[in-house]
Amino acid sequence: MKTSSVIAVLSLLVTAPYPGSVLAQDGAQRRSAPGTHASEELPLVNGEVRRIDRPNRKLTIRHEAIPNLNMEGMTMVFGVVEPKLLDDLEPGDRIRFTVRCEEGRMMVMRIERVR
Numbered sequence: 818m819k820t821s822s823v824i825a826v827l828s829l830l831v832t833a834p835y836p837g838s839v840l841a842q843d844g845a846q847r848r849s850a851p852g853t854h855a856s857e858e859l860p861l862v863n864g865e866v867r868r869i870d871r872p873n874r875k876l877t878i879r880h881e882a883i884p885n886l887n888m889e890g891m892t893m894v895f896g897v898v899e900p901k902l903l904d905d906l907e908p909g910d911r912i913r914f915t916v917r918c919e920e921g922r923m924m925v926m927r928i929e930r931v932r
């Protein structure tokens with residue numbers, strides 16, 4: 818049982834030739850650090866992009882409630898964990914995103930555009 822799950826994980830790692838594999842590797846490296854392993858489990862939150870500040874890697878989002886932060890819906894500024902998350906965004910885009918609190922800062926971990 819243990820052996821088969823190890824094999825399953827290994828084959829997932831080996832068969833990840835899509836661009837996201839860089840992120841997957843990154844995640845694997847960070848997995849050893851405490852408290853940084855749960856980004857895949859963060860709830861997706863609905864929001865709308867209001868403002869994009871690429872030089873400062875910040876994003877203003879009008880968001881619905883964020884359960885993992887006990888936050889009601891509001892408009893606020895978030896940091897962004899990877900600058901490339903901002904690449905295809907424009908104000909007015911509807912998104913689903915994940916966020917977590919890192920060293921007291923709200924950091925967007927992932928963004929999906931909703932069409």
Ligand SMILES: [Cu+2]
Binds near residue numbers: 891
């Ligand atoms: Cu908020």
